[in-house]
Amino acid sequence: MTTRPGRPSTDPAVPRPAASDPAAQQRAWNATARAYAADGPVHRLFEEQARLRPHAVAVRWAGGALSFAELDRLANRLAWALRDQGVGPETPVGIRVPRGPLLAVAVYGVLKAGGCYVPVEPALPAERAHTLLAEAGVRLLVGTAGEDGWPAPPQVRTVPADAPVPDHRELRSPEPGTGADSTAYVVFTSGSTGRPNGVAVAHRSLHNLFAWCRRTHGFGPHDLGLSVTSLGFDLSVFDLLGLPAYGAGVYVADDAQRCDPELLLDVLLREPVTYWNSAPTTLAHLAPLLGGHRGAAGTGHLRLVYLSGDYTPLTLPDEVRSVFTGATIVSLGGATEATVWSNWFEVGAVDPAWRSIPYGRPIDNAQYWVVDEDLRPCPVGVPGDLLIGGDVLALGYHRQPELTRQRFVPDTLGPDPRGRLYRTGDRASFGSDGVLTFLGRVDGQVKIRGARVELAEVEHRLRGHAGVKDVVALARPDRDGERALVVYVVPAPGCRPTVRELRRHVAAALPDYMVPAAVVFVDGFPATANGKLDRAALPWPARTGSTHVLGVPG
Known part of the structure; x- marks a missing residue:
């Protein structure tokens, strides 16, 4: 079941307000109100599935599987252990466990105990991990016996997620003492001041998101998702909490599989995976391997691909659909502060005129406003600042009330005067x-030789060259300390465009200050641990025309 956004304005189901009133236009497009159930914390949805289908598989991994009943019992065991340590409503509990079934045990165990979980990845540098624990006020950490990685600081106690000792209480769940408006998790994002910002998200906005996903794309017991994102990246929230909420299973890829596109593709073909969820770069690493599997066994299972967190290469949807012919490609966006995803666009035929995949429309109970500097809605086609409102919003920044007041402001545009x-x-x-249409960050414009340059515009122009598969444009410091426009080009298969022809291609359509000072060829684009494009890992300084093999997977 799918519902396609972006229908033409001649469709009577799409509101058509007077074009002369931008505020009325945006109000009509933001008429997204839809009732949804928000009965208590979201893990109660999983507990209901454990009661209805106890023997169905909830979690798969390379070494085995857990049924809903087994996962429920192990999570209860951990929850009671956490309760014994004083965990209750609004208690932040760190999670540091390796990828595998214990990720799900830890998440559900913390929520069942009444706490909110705080992901702190095992691979983080010790200083960063300790900073996150301190910022979140964590005093208890769910870990595993003898795991590698950073040591827990002295003031933080570790509770093992893999405790082998059974507990007679594990056959029942603790009463969590939490409700829909309690904090479910705190995920950290980078702060502009260098201090990480912990985004606190309540159960209520998760209920809204999960209900929209199910209504729009029909998730249910017939589905198996492939989880490839780290717990510290909020895409994992839907994998671990959203899929099981409606009886679907999740295959948790281990670190070896996540880092090796061949192993990951093997899982995709071998397991009955119906749903993929990642940043575009992760899936793009598989793209070079897909061609040899057209019509192969296992290509008929995948029905739905969610891509979010960064720009989707315009070639990627068709590369995926050429092999997984039954897959629907959905691009989603939003912000960590707006609960994973809050807008969407189903990708059909890719329009050659697109600079990027359209951003789409808001999901249920979300409002998207494009406004000028005085917070007045902008007319159609006029760029402005993007604001998000509605039930999708996070509670705010954990233990940072002043920053919360700065970023989350009273809603003077939407239907709820308290919003x-x-x-x-x-x-x-x-x-x-x-x-x-997403136009980048407010700070995404750079100045080159005193002129403002939209990097996406340079990228769009170069993607139109037949010899270019993909490109990233960056402003880099040159030898004199000035900003120079540098483009990193992945050539199209069998092509070797020259620096001169690429610069001339840009110069034919854009002003001279937008012509790249340097063109650097790479075999692919590196990714961060979260699967997003790692711009900092692209080589610099680098000689124009040079070729760099970055060892990018795939």
Whole structure:
């Protein structure tokens, strides 16, 4: 079951307000209200599935599987151990466990105990891990016996997620003492001041998201998702909490599989995976391997691909659909501060005129506003600052009330006078059909030789060259300390464009200050641990015309 956004404005189901009133236009496009159940904490949905289908598989991994009943019992065991350590409503509990079934045990165990979970990855540097624990106020950490990685600081006690000692209480769940408006998790994002910001998300906005996902894309017991993102990246929230909430299973890829596209593709083909969820770069690493599997066994299972967290290469949807012919590709966006995803666009035929995949429309109970500097809604086609409102918003920044007040402001535009708006720091514009186009960060414009340059515009122009598969543009410091426009080009298969022809291609359509000072060829784009494009890992300084093999997977 799918519902396609971005219908033409001639469709009577799409509101068509007067074009002369931007505020009325945006109000109509933001008429997303839909009732949803929000009965208590979200893990209660999983507990209901454990009661209805106890023997169905909830979690798979390379070494085995756990049924819903087994996962429920192990999570109860951990929850009681945490209760014995004083965990209750609003208690932050760190999670540091290796990838595998214990990820699910830890998440559900913390929520069942009434706490909120705080992911702190085992692979983090010790200083960063200790900073996150301190910022979140964590005093208890769910870990495993004898694991490698950073040591827990002295003031933090560790509770093992793999405790072998049974507990007679594990056959029943603790009463969590939490409700829909309690904190479910705290995920950290990078702060502009160098201090990490912990985004606190309540159960209520998760209920709204899960209900929209199920209504729109029909998740249920017939589905198996492939989890490839780290617990510290909020895409994992839907894998571990959303899928089991409706009886679906999840295969948790281990670190070896996540880092090796061949192993990951093997899982995708061998297991009955119906749903993929990642940043585009992770899936793009598999793309070079797909061609040899057209019509092969296992290519008929995948029905749905969610891509989010970064720009999706325009070639990727068709590369995926050429092998997984039954897959629907969905691009999603939003912010960590707006509960994983809050807008979406189902990708059909890729329009050659697109600079990027359209941002799409808001999901249920979300409002997206494009405004000028005085917070007045912008007319169609006019870029502005992007604000998000509605039930999708996070509670705020954990233990940072002043920052919360700065970023989450009173809603003067939406239907709820008590509502809030989140200042995303992004730029966007509305099309005449109400579909949003993402235009980058407010700070994504750079100055080159005194002129403002939109890096996405340079990238779009170069993607139109037949010899270019993909490109990333960056402003890099040159030898004199000035900013130079540098483009990193992945050549199309069998092509070797020259620096001169690529610069001439840009110069034919853009001003001279937007012509790259350096063109650097790479075999692919590196990814961060979260699967996003790792711009900092692209080589610099680098000689123009040079070729760099980065060892990118795939």
